[in-house]
Amino acid sequence: MGKRRGAAEPVVSDSEQLLFGGLLRYDTGWNKHSDAFLQLNFRAMVVRLPGMLVSSLRLARQADPRAARTVLAAEVGRGAAQAVGLLAVNSALGELLTGPDIAQRLRSAAPALIVVAAVMLVTALLRAATTYATGRLEPKVERVATELYLERAANVELAAIEDHAFHKLLDTARYGARSARRMIGFGTEVINAMISLIAAAGVLTVLHPALLPLLVTMTLPSAWSALTNARRRYESFHTWVQHARAGELISSLLTEPDAAPEVRVHGVGPFLLRHFRAMSETAEAEQARLARLAARTGLIAAAWTGLATLATYATLGALLLADAMALSVAGTAVLAIRTGSASLDTLVLQINQLHEEALFVGDLERLYAEAAERAIPTGGEALPEDPAEIRFENVTFSYPGDAARPALDDVTLTLPVGRIIALVGENGSGKTTLVKLLAGLYTPDRGRILWDGVDTARADRRLLAERIAMVAQDFKRWPFTARVNVAVGRPAAPMTEERLAASIAEAGAGEVVADLPRGLDTLLARHFSGGHELSGGQWQRLGIARAAYRRGQILIVDEPTAALDARAELEVFEKIRALAGSGQTVVLITHRLASVRHADVVHVLEHGRLVESGSPEELLARGGVYAELYALQADQFGATVPAPKPA
Numbered sequence: 001m002g003k004r005r006g007a008a009e010p011v012v013s014d015s016e017q018l019l020f021g022g023l024l025r026y027d028t029g030w031n032k033h034s035d036a037f038l039q040l041n042f043r044a045m046v047v048r049l050p051g052m053l054v055s056s057l058r059l060a061r062q063a064d065p066r067a068a069r070t071v072l073a074a075e076v077g078r079g080a081a082q083a084v085g086l087l088a089v090n091s092a093l094g095e096l097l098t099g100p101d102i103a104q105r106l107r108s109a110a111p112a113l114i115v116v117a118a119v120m121l122v123t124a125l126l127r128a129a130t131t132y133a134t135g136r137l138e139p140k141v142e143r144v145a146t147e148l149y150l151e152r153a154a155n156v157e158l159a160a161i162e163d164h165a166f167h168k169l170l171d172t173a174r175y176g177a178r179s180a181r182r183m184i185g186f187g188t189e190v191i192n193a194m195i196s197l198i199a200a201a202g203v204l205t206v207l208h209p210a211l212l213p214l215l216v217t218m219t220l221p222s223a224w225s226a227l228t229n230a231r232r233r234y235e236s237f238h239t240w241v242q243h244a245r246a247g248e249l250i251s252s253l254l255t256e257p258d259a260a261p262e263v264r265v266h267g268v269g270p271f272l273l274r275h276f277r278a279m280s281e282t283a284e285a286e287q288a289r290l291a292r293l294a295a296r297t298g299l300i301a302a303a304w305t306g307l308a309t310l311a312t313y314a315t316l317g318a319l320l321l322a323d324a325m326a327l328s329v330a331g332t333a334v335l336a337i338r339t340g341s342a343s344l345d346t347l348v349l350q351i352n353q354l355h356e357e358a359l360f361v362g363d364l365e366r367l368y369a370e371a372a373e374r375a376i377p378t379g380g381e382a383l384p385e386d387p388a389e390i391r392f393e394n395v396t397f398s399y400p401g402d403a404a405r406p407a408l409d410d411v412t413l414t415l416p417v418g419r420i421i422a423l424v425g426e427n428g429s430g431k432t433t434l435v436k437l438l439a440g441l442y443t444p445d446r447g448r449i450l451w452d453g454v455d456t457a458r459a460d461r462r463l464l465a466e467r468i469a470m471v472a473q474d475f476k477r478w479p480f481t482a483r484v485n486v487a488v489g490r491p492a493a494p495m496t497e498e499r500l501a502a503s504i505a506e507a508g509a510g511e512v513v514a515d516l517p518r519g520l521d522t523l524l525a526r527h528f529s530g531g532h533e534l535s536g537g538q539w540q541r542l543g544i545a546r547a548a549y550r551r552g553q554i555l556i557v558d559e560p561t562a563a564l565d566a567r568a569e570l571e572v573f574e575k576i577r578a579l580a581g582s583g584q585t586v587v588l589i590t591h592r593l594a595s596v597r598h599a600d601v602v603h604v605l606e607h608g609r610l611v612e613s614g615s616p617e618e619l620l621a622r623g624g625v626y627a628e629l630y631a632l633q634a635d636q637f638g639a640t641v642p643a644p645k646p647a
């Protein structure tokens, strides 16, 4: 489809430009998405109807097969009952309107009236059954769909999570689970309305063949208006989803504990609030645009319906004038047209709602598919049980969208197992990227990472992760108890007090835990009642305890002492040395070169390239980058303290 006429170029608001560096809206124009899911025309909707009904039924069966069967049976029953009811009413009317004696007419109509009463009773019972079963079914459907969503999302590669396009899909698909829930209700209504409409249409056709097309003509305008508005809403939702996320981000920054100190000291509150208002106003303008268009479409549809109604009654009048229809039949026809058009209206509205929800469920299904494509692969070769070394061979890696500046550029180095290996280099030189590749969080664009002879690209990624314990620079401070914060290092292992105590002792975190008001059961989230907050250094020790609890073959510690005081720093390095003494491989990233002197091997990185390798002594003697950085730090301590000025 071509670009829609009159679609103005979006204007970047000042807040979008200043805070986010540009437009936050996606171009979801019809020019870009010619997929079937965006083709919201009447034909496409009708063609997709069976598929939509089947997909909601499938979800329902997956969630609760018994409830699904009850709903289906009750709805089919209800539709059939309505058809029988309509025929009975028709026959009762026929008996009542013909014949000379009113008592005789009433007697003749009695059986049909009894059927009408019975049908009403059955309908009420079936409606109760549907209400109960749907009530049971809906939350389960939402849960099943949400679980699938979360499970798939948690299983994708880190690169997918960092990819903004995938994130957009995550955002939009989030609404799919709720839509799946709502589809159940709309699906049952559609089935019901369809069956009752068939009954009404049948009666009308029997009365006069011209009446059915007239009925359809009367209903078309509202169908068109509902569809047009649904398409606009859906398109707008997709365009604005990132903008909406940014608005939520700003509002959460105003309330979240991490930002609270700066919000207060730097007076960031009014600044954020101003931009929150500006962004909300931009979004409100879009809502106003949609409302304006909806009002206009509604008016056009109403005019069209008015004309069609006029045409219908004119036709009836003409049929009467031409003696082509009896007056009693015309009366029944008016009744049938009114009920028929009401039920057709309902049907169109329900199909439209079902279709709108199905679009969001479609997003969810696309997420399932894309997440499966970008999932961490399962299976693969086993890694050697006791490798002698891990080797990076000509490894090059660029972050997505930044291919011109590789974060690692043709790096070849060896990590001897059972030793302390230090990675050194200035900010942004690629140290963290290197350990992320080692941990299998990313895979090299070129080159290989070999465990003895086995290329990790072919290895089972889950087995690789099994071997790694990592204290990342920004390790997660889980808002749970201290116990969980340690044991989450290996959640699959049974949580024993011995293992916890040993890891805490290994990390030198005993004092931190002892100082907590409820020991390991203290909740480490200030914003919950009974919650407690730790200092940066105390958190760091818990982070190291978590890595110790994991008992991985390779321990990666990225800046382990950044938040530690001088004494604690010494202690942590002692612990790390002891770990290496017990055969553990430690890959250490640190800027404190004094602590590096206990490493067995030091690799120095610069702009993503390996520039030096060797023991600390060798590197000092060589007088290269390492020696220069070392001298810079040593100088700071060597500088004489200025003598106090005489009073």
Ligand SMILES: Nc1ncnc2c1ncn2[C@@H]1O[C@H](COP(=O)(O)OP(=O)(O)OP(=O)(O)O)[C@@H](O)[C@H]1O
Pocket (backbone or CB within 6 Å): 162, 399, 400, 402, 407, 425, 426, 427, 428, 429, 430, 431, 432, 433, 434
């Ligand atoms: N998730 C990411 N997405 C895109 N680029 C990234 C990402 N992480 C790091 N980079 C870029 O890769 C380069 C290397 O970063 P890396 O974090 O590996 O450096 P580092 O040596 O660990 O730095 P530091 O000493 O500051 O921790 C930098 O230019 C950085 O901007």
